[in-house]
Amino acid sequence: MPKRSIASISLLILLFFSGFAALVYQVLWVRELGLLFGSTAQAAALTVAIFFTGLASGGWFWGRRAPLFASSLCWFGWIEIGVALTALGHFVLVDVYHALYPILYAAVGHSPLLDTLVKAIIAATLLLPASFLMGGTLPLMVQHLVRYPNKLATVGTQLYAVNTAGSASGALATGFVLPLVLGFRHTYLLAVGLDFTVGLLAVILAGTDAQMSSISSDSQQKLNSDARKVSERSPQFLPLPAPLIWATAFSSGFATLGIEVIWTRLFSQVLQNSVYTYALVLSTFLLALSLGAAIANALSQLHCPTPPIILCCLLLLASSATAVSPWLFYEVTDGLTYLGGDLGWGGYLLAIASVAGLVMLLPGMVLGAVLPYLMRILDADPRQPSERVGRLISADTIGAILGSLSAGFLLLPIMGAWRSLLLLAAVYLVILAAIALIHTTLTRLVVAGIAVAGVVLVTGMNLQMLQTVPIGTRANDRIVEIREGSHATVAVVDAANGGRAIRVNTYYTLGSSRNLHFEQNQTVVPMMAHPTPDSVFYLGMGTGITAGAALAFPVERVVVCELLPEVVALSKAHFTAWTRGLFEDERVTIHAEDGRNCLSRSGDRYNLIISDLFTPWERGTGNLYTLENYQIAKERLEPDGIFVQWIPLYQVSQQEFGIIARTMAEAFPQVVLWRGDLAPSRSIVALVGQKQAQLLDPQVIARHGRHLMNQLGAIAIPTSDEALTALLLRLYVGNITASRLFDNYPLNTDDYPLIEYLAPQTHRQVQTGAARFLVGSERERLYNQIRSAVSPEVDPYLANLTSAQYGYVNAGHSYSQYVQLSAQGSKEQARPHLESFQALSPPDAIQDLSPARVMLRQMPFD
CATH class of the missing domain: 1.20.1250 (Growth Hormone; Chain: A;)
Incomplete structure (x- = not known):
């Protein structure tokens, strides 16, 4: 060569x-x-x-x-x-x-x-x-x-x-x-x-x-x-006035980045929303821009038609591609249906790449051709090449800044995704009309006619179809309210199977009144075990039901940080009946901000920090399971404080659970595990890290239980101290630190965010049976491993318990196995576990197995 x-x-x-x-x-x-x-x-x-x-x-x-x-x-x-x-x-x-x-x-x-x-x-x-x-x-x-x-x-x-x-x-x-x-x-x-x-x-x-x-x-x-000679001669050398060229570059940057922001939001409605899916969408868009520049390179070598006419054609195509993208997206996603179905990891990525290619690649190539083709217009400019390109990039980038900010903080909240795309499509038509007005009569008439046809086409499309997109709904669900905010699309839904729920980006449920007592358990379980739960910090809010349960205790201060302001607003508007005055109580402060950031920048100390349930494969949530986050939380605890990490076992495998448990054990001297429920299969658990290793005091459990029962008006059921203590001890699983079962798992850190990168793969592997979440028999296997490693009788955390109270812990294990086997249809195998549960429970045992349901049952809505 x-x-x-x-x-x-x-x-x-x-x-x-x-x-x-x-x-x-x-x-x-x-x-x-x-x-x-x-x-x-x-x-x-x-x-x-x-x-x-x-x-x-x-x-x-x-x-x-x-x-x-x-x-x-x-x-x-x-x-x-x-x-x-x-x-x-x-x-x-x-x-x-x-x-x-x-x-x-x-x-x-x-x-x-x-x-x-x-x-x-x-x-x-x-x-x-x-x-x-x-x-x-x-x-x-x-x-x-x-x-x-x-x-x-x-x-x-x-x-x-x-x-x-x-x-x-x-x-x-x-x-x-x-x-x-x-x-x-x-x-x-x-x-x-x-x-x-x-x-x-x-x-x-x-x-x-x-x-x-x-x-x-x-x-x-x-x-x-x-x-x-540029200052005198550039106007007559250029086929278009220089100010119009810079305005075109600015408008192209504004519209292109605004469209990219909105397309990304649309994909968040139908994707896993992991770091992988985001990278696929972003790289597809950048690839489209690169291919658009290649198209501009080919068009630059044409001598006919003239460059202004080619530019006008590109602007018209860009406007049309943007205008039809809502309908195209709706069609290729089958009405905003969650992509992937039962596909495994490789098939899921291929499906995303295919849809991203259909929705973004071809339209993005047209969008990406506009800016580089302006270099062809600038060929006649006698300025130095670097100066021409520098000015072009500068104008385009300034437009991109304003376009991305406008799309995220003005267009989406005010107009929604669909109308925002139509408005951005009109940006190209405005520039096209401006070019037509200063060019030859023939071009002016042709381009004006095409522009009018484009406007008629856009305004004539049926917007009603897109206004009734069933965001966040399933069969017979009813949408109460939807908000498209700068962070996410959030919907309040009355579900067909009962209860009112908050859903983010169509498919991710943040909580539901149907699971009222399970959500309240996320507060009741750790607070009943803490001697002085005076101050509580919540990392995440969801519906507000969990945080509202704290107000039944003698707390002095409750601080709640929820990342999504739309969630805070909708919870306040539609869930006050279940939140015990969370939004009116003077003891409560609610921040619509990142919870980790709230903790790291504050010097306040808390008795409890409760981290809500987070979908582990979503992009960004991996930061809430890292060693650095746990260390920040530890610094914000009082000497007797505890950090509570709730984990949805139906969204993690043994691998992810082991990594999180190992990481918490690295940060806290003692970590123990509590159940959030005794449901048949899909359960939540709490990893509770203590700033200083402490012993569980059964008298504290009884005192808190008696306070709640007296405060709320006890009902005519057996409520002895032993019964109240048994109610909580049934949910205890075991001592993570003493078991040493997870010592060989890797740490999840800000530098190596394993959860953020492994959980999405596990999520898809579960769909094909290549992996299993911790549900059903997998959940019981985990519980038995922990119990076998450290039985209740030798668990250092339980050293203050009596022999009968050890039995309450074992009763919880028996009942958990009973309901799991019963759900599988193994009635004969399940019966001995039920008998064991009944034998180990106190004589006046409360048969209801949810502490929140017993303790808070006098709430007005019950």
Whole structure:
């Protein structure tokens, strides 16, 4: 191959890996700042906005200065090395800010404006230096490779396509492979190493071949000559006025990123919403943009029709593709049906990729062709290539910032996803109309006619079908209220099988009044075992039923942090009958914020911290099962405090349960396990970590039980202290720390978030029978393993119990096996367990097996 071709291919490879590293940085920065500021939509938007601001300002700055450099390739290399060096500052600054932010929040947290300003300053110091340098890489490479004034379109679009393809690959690798193999810290270092290597190789290439490292002297002189005349001559050289070109770039960025935000929301309605599915959707969108740039490259080589007409056609196609995407999405998902069914892991990913390709790939290619094709329009601009590209990228990126913010915080909450897409489709029509008004009469008439036809088509579509999409409903369910917020789509549903529920993103139930006493047990069980439950912190709220149960105890302070503000609003509007005055009681403070962030930034201490049930495979929830989160919680406990991690056994396998148990045991000196119910199959359990190893006091259980019964008006059933004690001890499983059953499991940390990456795979493997959740016989096997390792009689946590009270614990084991075998139809095998339960229970035993149902049964709604 000729030397020039080999060098050009080498530079394309360097630009590919530059884009790869940039997306790795972006993904990890969003995650890291989410841990610092909270995993809220606002924190993520702030991070992306500052990152894009750096790209926009860097594109403009370096684009103007690239012509002044003797070798733009050499400067490209030094900038890449600069990105690597500034990115390394992350390791120093993040630790400092994790220590500093709680202090700053204490000073300004009362003011949302000042708090946002502090977050912006912190994020800017972390992101701006590196992103500002990243913004210069494409203009500098364009300046190096565009050797003739009229070659910006063909060369620039090729470079844009390669760089964006690298970004798509980076998103895919970060979502699927790198964190699980290397951990986030080493993944970040890999990106640093890639940038340093790219920069070093570019500097070497620039030094070894002077001819290939700069524009030819004749071409350079011509470009410089044209640049000096730009102010007078550019209007008559360009086929469109320069302001309209920049406005088109701005509008394209605004609409494209806004559409991406809304498409991502739509996919959240029908997907597992794990780190994998998000990475697939993001990489598909970036791939579409890359292919769009390749289309623009091919179109740039056409001499007929004229560039403005081709641009108008692209704008019309972009508008049409966006306008029909709601109907297309509705059809390919069979009316927002959950994708995957009984597919295994590989089949599920293939199904997602297929749907994402149908919904996003073809429309995204059209959207992605608009911006790079503007380089063809700019071919006639005598400015230097780097300056043209820098201005173009800057305008597009500023539009992208405003588009993503507008879509997430204005359009979705006000208009909903469907109408927001139609509005963004209209953005392209507005630009198309503006171009038509300044072009030739023929073009004006043709384009105007097409635009009118497009408007008629869009306005004539049947919106009623999309307004009645059954979000969050199943057969005969009734939607009470739906809110499409900046965080998620949340619905309150009256279920056909009874009870009122909150569902997030169509299929994820946060709680239901039908399971009233089970949800109350999440408070009653740990609080009855604690000697002085004066202050309680809830990490997650859901319906509010769990937190409301705390108000039956003599608490002095209840703090609730719920990530989704839409959930807080809907719970207050539709669940007050079951929450015991949670939203009116002066002892209660509710924050619509990330619970982990609430704990880490606060200096308050609590007797109990109760972590709600979280779907372990959802993206972001893995942060709530990490060692660092448990260590934060431990620091926020009083000396006798306990941390309660509720786990849905019907959503984890032995592997995930073992990892979580091992991780909690690493943070707390003693961890014990309680049941949340004695249901036949699908159960919840609580891992209870103690800040200081303590003994369970049966007198405390009886005192709390008597308080609740007296407060609420005891009914005419046997309620001796022994009966009340037995009621709780039936739910005790065993001592995790003493059993040492999980010592060989790996730790789940912020650096190696195993739960976040393993749970999604397990979820799909269960669908094909390759794995099993801890339900039915699997659940009983787990219970028996723990009981066999440490029987109640030798359990250090139970040392204060009498022999009869040990029997109450064993009675719970017997009853759990009885109901499980009965549910399987094994009546003969189940009968001895029932007899054992009855023999071990106290004479005046309360037969109702739910503490909450007994203790709180005098509530008005019962």
